[in-house]
Amino acid sequence: MVSAQHSDKFSDDDMNQEPLAPSDTPATQVLRIFGIGSAGIKVLEQLTNSGIPPSSLIAIHSDSAALSVCAKAEKVHIDSKAVSRITGKDAAQNEGLSGDDPLPRLRALCAGAQVVFVVAGMGGLLGTSLSSVIARTARETGAFVLGFIALPFDCEGSQRAELAYAGLKEFRDAADLVVCWPNQKTLGLINEGTSLLDTFTVSNELLAGCVHAACRALGSDAAMGLRFLDLCRTIRNCSSECLFAVAEAAGANRAIEAANRLLAHPMLAADGILQSARTLAVCIVGGPALAMVEVNRIMEQLQARCEMASLSMGAGIASELGDTLSLAVLLTPARVASSRTQSGAENGNADLAPRSQATSSGMQLLENDSGTRRNSRFLPPPPALPPEKMEQLLKQQARSAGRSRKNQASFRQTQLPLEILSKGRFDKSEPTIHKGEDLDVPTYIRRGMALN
Amino acid sequence: MFDPSSIIVGLEIGTSKVCAVVGELNAEGALNIVGLGQARSRGVRKGEIADVPAADEDVRHAIVEAEQMADVEIRNVYLAVTGSHLRGFNNRGVHPVVSADREISEEDLQDVIKNAKTINLPAQNHVIHAIRQHFLVDGQDGITNPVGMLGARVEVDVHVVHGNLNRLQNAIRTVKGLQLEVDDIVFSGLASSLALLSNEQKELGSLVIDIGGGTTEYVVCANGIIKHTGVLAVGGDHVSNDLAYGLKVTLSRAEQLKIEHGSALPGENDKGKTVTLSSELGLQPKQINLEHLHRIMSVRLEEIFQLIGQDLEQAEVLDYLRAGIFLCGGGARIPEIAALAEKVFGLSAGVAKTSSISGLKSALDQPEFATAIGLVKFGSFQQRKRVKGSLADGIRTTLGQIFRR
Numbered sequence: 001m002v003s004a005q006h007s008d009k010f011s012d013d014d015m016n017q018e019p020l021a022p023s024d025t026p027a028t029q030v031l032r033i034f035g036i037g038s039a040g041i042k043v044l045e046q047l048t049n050s051g052i053p054p055s056s057l058i059a060i061h062s063d064s065a066a067l068s069v070c071a072k073a074e075k076v077h078i079d080s081k082a083v084s085r086i087t088g089k090d091a092a093q094n095e096g097l098s099g100d101d102p103l104p105r106l107r108a109l110c111a112g113a114q115v116v117f118v119v120a121g122m123g124g125l126l127g128t129s130l131s132s133v134i135a136r137t138a139r140e141t142g143a144f145v146l147g148f149i150a151l152p153f154d155c156e157g158s159q160r161a162e163l164a165y166a167g168l169k170e171f172r173d174a175a176d177l178v179v180c181w182p183n184q185k186t187l188g189l190i191n192e193g194t195s196l197l198d199t200f201t202v203s204n205e206l207l208a209g210c211v212h213a214a215c216r217a218l219g220s221d222a223a224m225g226l227r228f229l230d231l232c233r234t235i236r237n238c239s240s241e242c243l244f245a246v247a248e249a250a251g252a253n254r255a256i257e258a259a260n261r262l263l264a265h266p267m268l269a270a271d272g273i274l275q276s277a278r279t280l281a282v283c284i285v286g287g288p289a290l291a292m293v294e295v296n297r298i299m300e301q302l303q304a305r306c307e308m309a310s311l312s313m314g315a316g317i318a319s320e321l322g323d324t325l326s327l328a329v330l331l332t333p334a335r336v337a338s339s340r341t342q343s344g345a346e347n348g349n350a351d352l353a354p355r356s357q358a359t360s361s362g363m364q365l366l367e368n369d370s371g372t373r374r375n376s377r378f379l380p381p382p383p384a385l386p387p388e389k390m391e392q393l394l395k396q397q398a399r400s401a402g403r404s405r406k407n408q409a410s411f412r413q414t415q416l417p418l419e420i421l422s423k424g425r426f427d428k429s430e431p432t433i434h435k436g437e438d439l440d441v442p443t444y445i446r447r448g449m450a451l452n
Numbered sequence: 453m454f455d456p457s458s459i460i461v462g463l464e465i466g467t468s469k470v471c472a473v474v475g476e477l478n479a480e481g482a483l484n485i486v487g488l489g490q491a492r493s494r495g496v497r498k499g500e501i502a503d504v505p506a507a508d509e510d511v512r513h514a515i516v517e518a519e520q521m522a523d524v525e526i527r528n529v530y531l532a533v534t535g536s537h538l539r540g541f542n543n544r545g546v547h548p549v550v551s552a553d554r555e556i557s558e559e560d561l562q563d564v565i566k567n568a569k570t571i572n573l574p575a576q577n578h579v580i581h582a583i584r585q586h587f588l589v590d591g592q593d594g595i596t597n598p599v600g601m602l603g604a605r606v607e608v609d610v611h612v613v614h615g616n617l618n619r620l621q622n623a624i625r626t627v628k629g630l631q632l633e634v635d636d637i638v639f640s641g642l643a644s645s646l647a648l649l650s651n652e653q654k655e656l657g658s659l660v661i662d663i664g665g666g667t668t669e670y671v672v673c674a675n676g677i678i679k680h681t682g683v684l685a686v687g688g689d690h691v692s693n694d695l696a697y698g699l700k701v702t703l704s705r706a707e708q709l710k711i712e713h714g715s716a717l718p719g720e721n722d723k724g725k726t727v728t729l730s731s732e733l734g735l736q737p738k739q740i741n742l743e744h745l746h747r748i749m750s751v752r753l754e755e756i757f758q759l760i761g762q763d764l765e766q767a768e769v770l771d772y773l774r775a776g777i778f779l780c781g782g783g784a785r786i787p788e789i790a791a792l793a794e795k796v797f798g799l800s801a802g803v804a805k806t807s808s809i810s811g812l813k814s815a816l817d818q819p820e821f822a823t824a825i826g827l828v829k830f831g832s833f834q835q836r837k838r839v840k841g842s843l844a845d846g847i848r849t850t851l852g853q854i855f856r857r
Contacts, residue, residue: 442752
């Protein structure tokens with residue numbers, strides 16, 4: 001369905017040769033992809049296979065055996081003691097405690113990168129705790145941090161889920177934008193006989209496909225609309241959590257096909273996700289032959305399905321894509337946007353953080369850390385007003401309210417509902433139309449026969 | 453009491469009545485009608501079920517009545533289907549004879565029939581019947597059995613009746629909901645023609661018009677084969693509805709007027725005549741102009757015949773009808789209807805009676821039971837075939853054989 005194993009060569013060579021030299025041209029943005037924990041490393045492994053240069057991949061794990069799986073990537077081994085040390089308290093305060101503090105190394109790896117992707121699975125020890133540390137470190141070095149966060153299956157138990165959502169919350173505050181990847185969504189893609197390992201592979205492949213598409217979008221030359229990073233920023237203005245879906249198609253009918261595949265993507269397949277989306281950012285990347293008609297067709301398809309959303313788009317050219325058209329969509333479902341504005345929202349936020357309102361001891365630990373992060377992107381607190389200004393505003397409001405009441409009271413001509421005449425006995429049946437004539441209408445009327 | 457395999461039940465869920473006819477196949481293979489159950493139909497419009505619970509109840513009543521009368525337990529039925537979605541057309545299959553001596557073999561026939569039955573229809577359509585017609589050998593028409601003949605090319609026509617699968621299944625589901633099995637579904641026009649026409653009439657060429665409550669089905673048989681079929685979603689209900697509009701009476705009154713005073717042709721001395729409607733509760737007795745009554749009915753029925761005529765003309769089968777027109781269904785009870793048909797088609801016409809079946813006189817003589825009796829007859833052909841042990845490949849071949857007899 002969504003192919004992640006596209007064998008194009010991402011990223012220009014200069015990016016690989018001089019990874020630490022930042023450049024202003026967007027096509028040569030320096031990118032680092034951190035894979036944290038088992039889930040992150042598995043995604044990195046997929047990415048290595050799909051042609052992402054290994055020099056930009058960094059695998060982090062507490063188990064050196066797990067690290068060895070990812071042969072080509074840069075490896076950072078952080079033992080569990082170090083993890084608890086740097087996450088247990090504020091990381092900056094325990095520099096003198098140990099000689100093998102991993103933070104300077106992480107900082108060095110982030111240095112010079114303009115964009116950092118953090119790929120991790122939440123719910124475990126490493127991903128949950130370390131990802132926000134890395135995000136924070138990367139942000140300190142000035143990078144744009146985009147997280148790809150896999151959330152546990154429902155059947156993995158409430159404790160793990162709570163831990164995951166607590167981790168997600170922390171990460172959300174540390175990163176610029178978080179792509180949530182509920183593993184539960186992949187259940188729709190497997191069948192009865194799929195093994196446990198294969199299920200995770202499916203999920204990791206899909207996630208790797210998203211990361212790959214994001215890399216490609218980042219590396220493409222902007223041809224129309226916004227660049228990928230700007231698209232991410234428009235999404236961030238609405239919410240720091242979003243869903244991400246990608247699709248690819250090649251051939252003559254690729255635009256329609258890609259759009260259809262995108263709509264069938266497990267992240268968008270749930271009823272009403274697209275319709276209720278608040279913000280939608282579409283990134284279309286194709287080879288040099290990418291046609292305006294195709295872009296137009298895709299946008300029309302998407303627009304028709306999400307009339308409510310504020311839509312932004314960007315189209316880019318990546319010559320290595322050839323005949324293939326890659327389509328990526330970032331979107332904020334309505335429920336996420338609203339849940340951020342009203343903390344006690346109903347438990348309908350199933351896609352991103354359904355259990356974030358759950359009362360539990362694990363949650364309370366992290367509830368009170370707000371305020372360290374940048375200002376909320378939603379409903380900034382009302383500015384403090386001097387009393388006379390407030391009075392003036394209230395008066396104005398009262399005046400306008402009075403006017404509107406008056407307007408409501410004024411007579412308005414309404415339209416009478418169209419009353420459909422009953423067709424008697426044939427009311428509920430299909431009309432019998434023969435050569436344009438409705439045979440249910442009495443013949444003598446149709447023939448204009450006079451009865452006197 | 454009876455051997456269950458010898459009991460054949462025909463069920464017609466019509467627009468105005470639900471009718472179940474029980475037939476018994478005796479040891480000699482002769483068919484005898486032993487039971488009849490009917491109920492007023494309330495859940496059907498234009499031949500198709502519009503109100504499932506009401507239809508369920510009516511079917512149950514009819515089946516129970518038939519069971520009591522025949523003293524059998526009904527488990528399987530042959531079900532009549534109709535509706536405006538049904539279509540009939542002729543399809544031709546071609547097969548080149550490949551053998552060195554150009555002799556047409558049985559295998560060639562199987563192949564050509566297979567080709568003719570390969571029909572390209574939309575997925576939601578279901579083929580109800582594919583009835584074999586005549587063979588053509590090198591363009592020579594009218595061959596009934598070309599085995600042993602010499603030729604380079606053998607062709608065969610089949611008449612295909614198909615309809616919308618979902619709409620067909622509505623009726624089947626209703627019956628299955630009553631713990632009855634549906635042996636087969638049969639186009640009701642075809643069933644009527646089976647009940648009414650003798651072999652000679654099939655050979656000579658006849659048109660069967662079944663004027664039901666909500667639909668009118670017509671079938672043209674000629675040269676022993678089914679030439680053409682059609683459904684018009686107009687029937688006796690439309691006549692009543694027209695009367696209710698034109699005479700400004702209620703639908704039930706219009707129905708009653710149609711039955712008591714109706715006529716398909718305006719009489720010469722209708723002028724000025726009136727019928728007095730007995731007063732409805734608290735209303736003045738109403739005078740109904742008989743001329744208007746007859747004229748309204750006449751134009752509607754005339755239109756039905758004209759529409760059929762136009763269709764037959766288009767299908768180029770009008771010239772085959774040497775035996776004339778046979779009317780059945782409740783609409784055939786309207787006085788002067790045969791005269792009207794004669795006037796419109798210019799052919800002899802009459803209300804047909806079920807032939808070649810023994811049994812209840814009360815059932816056999818009524819034109820409205822023709823379909824249900826035809827269903828039983830259809831079932832008996834199927835049953836005999838099974839008894840003979842011939843490997844039936846379904847209803848389609850059976851029909852081909854029936855019309856070849």
